[in-house]
Amino acid sequence: MSSELDLFYEDFMQEILLDAAAGGNFNEPNFTEKICEFLEEEGYFSDYYVISYKKDTKGLKVDAWAYNDETCVLNLVVSSFNDDATAITTLNNTDLEKVFKRTEKFFKESLDARFYQKMDGAISAYYLAKHIHESSEIIKKIKFTVITNQQLSSRIKSIEKLEFLGYSSQRDVCDIERIYRSTATEEKEPLVFDFKEKPLPVLPAHTGEGSFQSYLLALPGALLASLYEDYGDRLLEQNVRTFLQFRGKVNKGLRKTILSYPEMFFAYNNGITATAESVDIVEINGHHELHSITNLQIVNGGQTTASLYTTSVQDKKEANLEKVFVQMKLTIIEPESELDADIKDVRDQTSKLKASSIISNISEFSNTQNKVNAADLSSNHEFHVEIEKISRRLWAPAKQSTPHTSRWFYERLRGQFNNSQSNLSPANKRKFLIENPRPQLLVKTDLAKIIHSWEKLPQLVSHGAQKNFVWYIEGHKKYQLNGVQKEWEKDHSIFNEDYYKDLVVKAILFRGLDKLIMKQSWYDGYKANIVTYSIAKLRDIIDSTGKVLNFVSIWKLQETPIALMNLLTEIANEVNTCIRHTPPHKGNIGEYCKEDSCWESVQQLEINYDLERINRYLESKERNIIRQTDAKKKQKITGSIDMQTDIVNKGGDYWKEVLLWGQEKGLLTDKEISILEIAGMIPRKLPSVPQCKVILDIEAKIEEEGFVSKSS
Numbered sequence: 001m002s003s004e005l006d007l008f009y010e011d012f013m014q015e016i017l018l019d020a021a022a023g024g025n026f027n028e029p030n031f032t033e034k035i036c037e038f039l040e041e042e043g044y045f046s047d048y049y050v051i052s053y054k055k056d057t058k059g060l061k062v063d064a065w066a067y068n069d070e071t072c073v074l075n076l077v078v079s080s081f082n083d084d085a086t087a088i089t090t091l092n093n094t095d096l097e098k099v100f101k102r103t104e105k106f107f108k109e110s111l112d113a114r115f116y117q118k119m120d121g122a123i124s125a126y127y128l129a130k131h132i133h134e135s136s137e138i139i140k141k142i143k144f145t146v147i148t149n150q151q152l153s154s155r156i157k158s159i160e161k162l163e164f165l166g167y168s169s170q171r172d173v174c175d176i177e178r179i180y181r182s183t184a185t186e187e188k189e190p191l192v193f194d195f196k197e198k199p200l201p202v203l204p205a206h207t208g209e210g211s212f213q214s215y216l217l218a219l220p221g222a223l224l225a226s227l228y229e230d231y232g233d234r235l236l237e238q239n240v241r242t243f244l245q246f247r248g249k250v251n252k253g254l255r256k257t258i259l260s261y262p263e264m265f266f267a268y269n270n271g272i273t274a275t276a277e278s279v280d281i282v283e284i285n286g287h288h289e290l291h292s293i294t295n296l297q298i299v300n301g302g303q304t305t306a307s308l309y310t311t312s313v314q315d316k317k318e319a320n321l322e323k324v325f326v327q328m329k330l331t332i333i334e335p336e337s338e339l340d341a342d343i344k345d346v347r348d349q350t351s352k353l354k355a356s357s358i359i360s361n362i363s364e365f366s367n368t369q370n371k372v373n374a375a376d377l378s379s380n381h382e383f384h385v386e387i388e389k390i391s392r393r394l395w396a397p398a399k400q401s402t403p404h405t406s407r408w409f410y411e412r413l414r415g416q417f418n419n420s421q422s423n424l425s426p427a428n429k430r431k432f433l434i435e436n437p438r439p440q441l442l443v444k445t446d447l448a449k450i451i452h453s454w455e456k457l458p459q460l461v462s463h464g465a466q467k468n469f470v471w472y473i474e475g476h477k478k479y480q481l482n483g484v485q486k487e488w489e490k491d492h493s494i495f496n497e498d499y500y501k502d503l504v505v506k507a508i509l510f511r512g513l514d515k516l517i518m519k520q521s522w523y524d525g526y527k528a529n530i531v532t533y534s535i536a537k538l539r540d541i542i543d544s545t546g547k548v549l550n551f552v553s554i555w556k557l558q559e560t561p562i563a564l565m566n567l568l569t570e571i572a573n574e575v576n577t578c579i580r581h582t583p584p585h586k587g588n589i590g591e592y593c594k595e596d597s598c599w600e601s602v603q604q605l606e607i608n609y610d611l612e613r614i615n616r617y618l619e620s621k622e623r624n625i626i627r628q629t630d631a632k633k634k635q636k637i638t639g640s641i642d643m644q645t646d647i648v649n650k651g652g653d654y655w656k657e658v659l660l661w662g663q664e665k666g667l668l669t670d671k672e673i674s675i676l677e678i679a680g681m682i683p684r685k686l687p688s689v690p691q692c693k694v695i696l697d698i699e700a701k702i703e704e705e706g707f708v709s710k711s712s
Contacts, residue, residue, distance in 0.1 A: 005176070061099075
């Protein structure tokens with residue numbers, strides 16, 4: 001693996017250097033931002049703030065932080081960054097201890113009010129130090145995490161939990177090898193839970209004939225709460241994690257049962273559904289015991305899990321988890337597992353479902369009671385599939401600085417970008433990266449923050465990537481957002497090539513400003529908030545002219561025009577000042593940025609800039625409407641062609657099978673039978689576009705009834 005890791009490191013460091021502002025010492029803040037995004041996606045924390053505070057003479061350093069109000073857990077992140085982009089260096093135990101000590105000292109100093117009072121109130125670390133002091137009696141646990149582009153020494157076998165200044169605390173390290181495994185190979189950091197000292201009785205729920213093993217068990221509530229305390233949202237499957245962040249972690253009914261009727265929790269609660277990669281089951285005298293689980297993931301029951309832990313913390317004296325038991329349905333799915341698709345995934349049209357798809361299906365089918373189920377958020381939703389198709393066929397014009405046309409690669413599934421080039425020869429990999437430059441990679445949460453920033457909803461973006469993404473999919477009644485799901489059902493032709501081009505232009509503006517921010521003399525943290533508010537303010541200024549942005553002109557340039565970038569820089573400066581004037585009840589800038597009042601204050605800012613300088617990049621609303629209407633017409637034609645192609649590719653024999661099965665089950669009308677008879681004559685006869693729509697509806701209907709093609 002060392003050679004693969006070395007290659008990954010070179011690419012990784014080049015990306016950091018590329019993202020960092022030229023000529024400045026911004027490599028480490030960019031590294032911190034990138035790894036915190038990764039940790040947030042993995043469930044370590046959410047709603048983080050990068051502050052990059054360092055005082056070498058005092059031995060103090062903290063690069064980012066996050067605080068969970070529900071669980072009262074404080075995360076402090078400190079970076080150990082090596083500027084050498086050519087070779088991986090080793091982080092030994094002595095140096096690692098020094099890094100931990102620097103952030104631990106920051107926490108210790110912050111307990112004394114004089115520490116933050118002596119700070120400049122304008123610097124980002126001030127708010128963290130003040131928060132620690134004011135919350136010192138509320139904080140239940142501190143998690144210290146070292147992030148590093150070095151490789152942890154193999155001599156360091158484990159990092160133990162410990163008590164720190166009377167607080168429960170935990171240390172963790174995210175090194176380059178861990179980043180490589182999770183991002184380049186899709187291997188998660190293994191979580192192994194050992195129950196050998198107190199094995200758990202389990203009941204096998206499989207016959208031994210299928211590919212998978214399933215078990216039922218009664219999990220002690222105290223044990224489940226303890227696992228959540230140590231690993232937090234890492235225990236939860238990503239869609240469940242997203243819902244939990246969005247809908248809140250404590251259910252009042254669950255809390256009442258825990259406090260008042262703990263012995264009835266097993267009877268009242270639906271329990272949890274989980275998967276694991278492997279288990280150690282020991283049979284003794286006909287009874288089965290669970291001794292260990294590897295990579296446990298809860299796919300349904302996240303709120304139950306979080307409520308147990310949170311109630312045990314917030315109601316420590318009243319809560320008695322020793323009487324609580326939780327039903328768990330556990331399915332073992334090995335990483336390389338493939339399942340013959342008895343339940344065929346009609347969105348992928350595949351006959352094999354790999355482990356990730358199986359887990360996604362379990363999550364989806366066990367979460368059907370949710371208003372927005374796992375399918376709405378999943379990568380298989382038609383919206384994401386269509387955006388992916390467009391991104392693969394749409395070529396962007398060459399920039400002035402490069403002779404090559406290129407694509408903006410939309411990553412529908414995590415790891416697609418890396419996987420697309422993993423088996424290529426060096427020459428073909430270079431070709432791939434020329435055609436699909438890494439800086440032009442877009443992921444799902446990018447869409448949400450870029451679009452909501454442009455729609456003048458920076459307060460939603462400021463809630464963090466996961467919550468904002470849910471609102472992007474589901475909508476938000478207060479802000480009259482329909483959400484992608486409803487918009488797709490209403491008229492999916494709006495998601496066309498022009499939609500994607502406009503999205504790319506918004507991404508160009510967003511990322512252009514993002515890179516420029518750290519060059520500014522006034523910058524001192526809260527970049528994410530400054531960027532989203534500045535983009536929203538730019539849109540607000542353009543709206544005030546009665547015109548709209550000329551997306552076509554910027555698409556052709558593939559970069560932000562100087563006049564627009566100068567205006568954005570002016571806006572960002574004013575926004576930075578504005579958001580730091582927090583009301584007395586909102587001491588934390590990040591929390592203030594989530595409020596409507598913050599956006600109202602930014603809207604009232606007067607920006608001293610000659611708008612004539614950007615007039616050439618604006619156009620009339622009428623012209624823009626004509627362009628969008630034409631794009632919808634083109635998309636409907638393209639969609640019809642894709643639909644017909646899909647039906648023809650399945651062949652006449654497949655549609656004859658559909659017809660026979662549907663007739664045997666009595667599911668088809670006379671009209672549907674006659675149309676399927678035409679489909680059965682492919683390629684001698686082809687169904688029309690309206691007939692194709694009926695055919696796909698028939699297919700979806702009979703698949704819901706259990707149809708599986710014999711040729712699958």
